[in-house]
Amino acid sequence: MKITRIEFAMLRVPLKTPFKTALRTVTQVEDVIVMLHTDSGNIGYGEAPATAVITGDTIGSIVEAIRNYIAPRLIGQDISDLNRLTRLVQTAMEKNTSAKAAVEIALYDLFAQQFDAPLYRVLGGGDPVITTDITISVDTIDKMVADSLSAVERGFDSLKIKVGKEIGVDIERAKAIYAAVEDRALLRLDANQGWTAKQAVHAIRAMEDAGIQLELVEQPVKAADLEGLRYVTERVTTPIMADESVFGPAQVIELIRMRAADIVNIKLMKTGGISNAIHIADIAALHGVECMIGCMLESSISVAAAAHVAVAKADAITKVDLDGPSLQQFNPVEGGVNFNESEISIPDAPGLGIRGIRGLEPLAG
Ligand SMILES: C[C@H](N)C(=O)N[C@@H](CCC(=O)O)C(=O)O
Numbered sequence: 001m002k003i004t005r006i007e008f009a010m011l012r013v014p015l016k017t018p019f020k021t022a023l024r025t026v027t028q029v030e031d032v033i034v035m036l037h038t039d040s041g042n043i044g045y046g047e048a049p050a051t052a053v054i055t056g057d058t059i060g061s062i063v064e065a066i067r068n069y070i071a072p073r074l075i076g077q078d079i080s081d082l083n084r085l086t087r088l089v090q091t092a093m094e095k096n097t098s099a100k101a102a103v104e105i106a107l108y109d110l111f112a113q114q115f116d117a118p119l120y121r122v123l124g125g126g127d128p129v130i131t132t133d134i135t136i137s138v139d140t141i142d143k144m145v146a147d148s149l150s151a152v153e154r155g156f157d158s159l160k161i162k163v164g165k166e167i168g169v170d171i172e173r174a175k176a177i178y179a180a181v182e183d184r185a186l187l188r189l190d191a192n193q194g195w196t197a198k199q200a201v202h203a204i205r206a207m208e209d210a211g212i213q214l215e216l217v218e219q220p221v222k223a224a225d226l227e228g229l230r231y232v233t234e235r236v237t238t239p240i241m242a243d244e245s246v247f248g249p250a251q252v253i254e255l256i257r258m259r260a261a262d263i264v265n266i267k268l269m270k271t272g273g274i275s276n277a278i279h280i281a282d283i284a285a286l287h288g289v290e291c292m293i294g295c296m297l298e299s300s301i302s303v304a305a306a307a308h309v310a311v312a313k314a315d316a317i318t319k320v321d322l323d324g325p326s327l328q329q330f331n332p333v334e335g336g337v338n339f340n341e342s343e344i345s346i347p348d349a350p351g352l353g354i355r356g357i358r359g360l361e362p363l364a365g
């Protein structure tokens with residue numbers, strides 16, 4: 001099966017409610033879709049969001065990186081050579097991890113289609129049902145409590161609470177939500193870099209002293225502040241998770257060497273796709289470090305790929321934050337992975353199982 005051409009499209013799906021973090025507010029998923037066409041007629045699907053505040057990638061940069069640097073290396077190549085092809089993707093240029101992820105997802109989709117097997121089986125197999133948390137956007141305390149209670153009513157037993165805005169209010173946010181949902185849901189806080197190291201220690205200790213049990217606190221300090229991350233990790237009991245601080249395997253090795261965090265958040269858009277996500281999961285497992293698999297504001301193509309990775313790498317990936325599809329007003333994908341609130345289940349279909357995507361807008365390729 002040889003790659004003949006690459007097609008681009010835009011996917012726009014409105015969110016149920018605005019998604020608000022310390023870094024940005026978003027009202028719709030707005031992602032580049034990549035379709036790898038082959039001489040057999042099979043199509044491999046990939047997706048990348050332009051999360052400029054985290055990855056630096058924009059819609060324009062994603063398309064240009066694929067069109068001018070990655071695609072020329074892949075046209076005419078045989079999909080059976082997956083490892084060589086992923087190396088071609090990863091070495092095509094520096095950074096541009098979202099573009100690389102979109103292409104790698106499509107390559108792995110085709111590779112698994114060749115074996116007529118779901119991707120997670122080709123990656124080693126596993127239990128094809130996983131459970132995700134859901135994000136509670138940062139907002140007024142009353143709104144966050146109401147959103148948390150509504151999520152619990154919908155069956156979510158793990159809530160990812162966005163904070164990182166105003167330190168004093170953040171402590172009150174956590175207290176109020178904990179009191180409202182106490183025994184019915186685990187709480188994960190994500191500050192999205194909004195605190196300094198000293199503020200983070202103050203806030204987390206205040207929550208610990210108030211008897212609030214948090215499963216973890218994600219990315220309390222600036223992405224580049226690994227020393228600050230270690231400062232926090234060393235001074236609190238609550239597990240600390242690195243997100244924006246670690247993209248690829250080399251950064252994860254350094255994080256583990258420094259003991260700067262307890263948990264690593266793997267996202268395909270940071271790793272540059274599936275090959276490095278697997279490397280990170282294997283490195284973490286070897287060191288006894290737990291991982292979460294997360295997503296940006298992505299739809300059900302790239303989040304499906306992340307779900308396949310989570311299933312196949314369940315020894316290292318013990319936490320799942322794949323709520324992108326649950327945040328959308330509708331699922332544009334025909335076939336693919338089933339996203340039913342907190343339950344994500346993978347059907348027995350080849351590759352990612354995608355039969356088509358509704359509502360794609362043309363994008364010159
Ligand atoms: C969507 C997911 N639950 C999440 O919060 N992801 C990111 C932020 C993604 C974005 O801004 O698009 C995170 O920080 O973990």
Ligand SMILES: [Mg+2]
Pocket residue numbers: 190192218219243244265
């Ligand atoms: Mg995060």
